Amino acid sequence: MALPLVTEECEAVIRAFSGLGGLGVDEKALVSALGKWRRQPEKRAQLRKSFVGFFTADGSFERCEDDYIRYLKNEFARFKNIMVLWAMHPWERDARWVHHVLHKPLPLDIIVEIACTRSSEELLGARKAYHALFHHSLEEDVAYHVRENYSNLLVRLVSAYRYEGNRINKEMATSEAEALYSAIKTPGVKKLVENEEVIRILTTRSKPHLRVTFKHYKEKYGKSIEEHLGDELCLRETVQCLDSPPKYFSKVINKALKDGADKNTKDALTRVIVSRADVDMKEIKEAYHQQYGAELEDVISKNTLGSYRDALLSLAGQ
Structure with missing residues (x-):
């Protein structure tokens, strides 16, 4: 019926x-x-x-x-x-976003966002859609278009197929927290974003495992790994997306709603609200309130207009 x-x-x-x-x-x-x-x-x-x-x-x-x-x-x-x-289709959406970023002079944080906040199956679906739409593999285009020193990290992130279960080897998480600290404090000749051990840990371990690793890092060394990463922006965003997507997305939304935000920053509001409406919007709203002391719906109402505002509010669950 x-x-x-x-x-x-x-x-x-x-x-x-x-x-x-x-x-x-x-x-x-x-x-x-x-x-x-x-x-x-x-x-x-x-x-x-x-x-x-x-x-x-x-x-x-x-x-x-x-x-x-x-x-x-x-x-x-x-x-x-x-x-x-x-x-x-969510797969097509992600594929088109990545393609747009790779072919325009735009920040690459959207690639980190998609690679780190989607499930393994969703990321695999985005790779399939990219192949069907643009006749290249997503990994191929990332490797070709990203010439900066974080190319290897991004290729490995978009190629990842992480374990989705909750089993965690706490001894290994502790050991890898120590390895991350050692790499951060003694980076060597290359930049930290090129460190093979750092890339291996961030691109292969499950998200629950990494959260335990980051938690142990803070407990042992007194500061979060984000604080220690300093100006390593790509690595900081990778850690944020893997550790707490709601907290990360609430920051993206807040930047998009600020006075004077440029077009690309404003466009992130649509991207986040659409892609997370069926996933973790409740948690994003809670994180937003905790970080900025305001209700997300109220801020959207004040800073957007017309049917666009109504659409955002509907997806945000008002």
């Missing part, structure tokens, strides 16, 4: 996307769908299968057609980005 209802809802969303007989996109209907379909990725999967012309089956996911995205640009303006990204 559930299938007809889902189909009817999909049809309503398709009509809203398609423009009411030439009268423009129905933004209110789309915002309403955001609220109703929150934490229901299966409905968006059904939408992608039903929305012929916008999405096309491509192996293990349904890809968004580039021509349709260009068409919608005139209808949606800023609101378009959040709605198209919301409807898009």
Whole structure:
């Protein structure tokens, strides 16, 4: 009995996307769908299968057609980005974000973010989508386009397939905390971001294991590993994303909402809200309140406008 209802809802969303007989996109209907379909990725999967012309089956996911995205640009303006990204398959979304970063003069922290905050299966899916969309492997393009000394770290991060269970070898975590401290305090000739032992630990160990490692590091040496990393920005962001995604994302959101933020920094607000709405938005809101003493929804309301604001608030769970 559930299938007809889902189909009817999909049809309503398709009509809203398609423009009411030439009268423009129905933004209110789309915002309403955001609220109703929150934490229901299966409905968006059904939408992608039903929305012929916008999405096309491509192996293990349904890809968004580039021509349709260009068409919608005139209808949606800023609101378009959040709605198209919301409807898009998460694998395709991540693949397109990485490709955009690699082919524009943009900060590479988005690559760290995607590599370190997705599950092993999600990251594998992003690599499959990248291959299907751009006819290169994601690892290949990262290695080619990133010429800085952290290229090896980024290639290993996007290639990772971490253990997802909760088993932790505490003795090994303790030993690796000591190895990280030794590498930080005696970096040698190369930069720390090129240290093979540091790269091995950060790119192969499970996230629960690394959290225990970071905890032991702070207990033994009096400061967090982040504090000791100093100006090693790429490594600091890697540690932040692996250790506490909600805390990391609340910082990204706060920067995006500040007065004077540039376009790329502002765009991060859409990226975070869309990609985390079904994952850990509750924890991000709690982290935001703890760090900045304000409710995230209130700050979004004050700093955004119109249907874009309504869409953000719907995804944030207001």
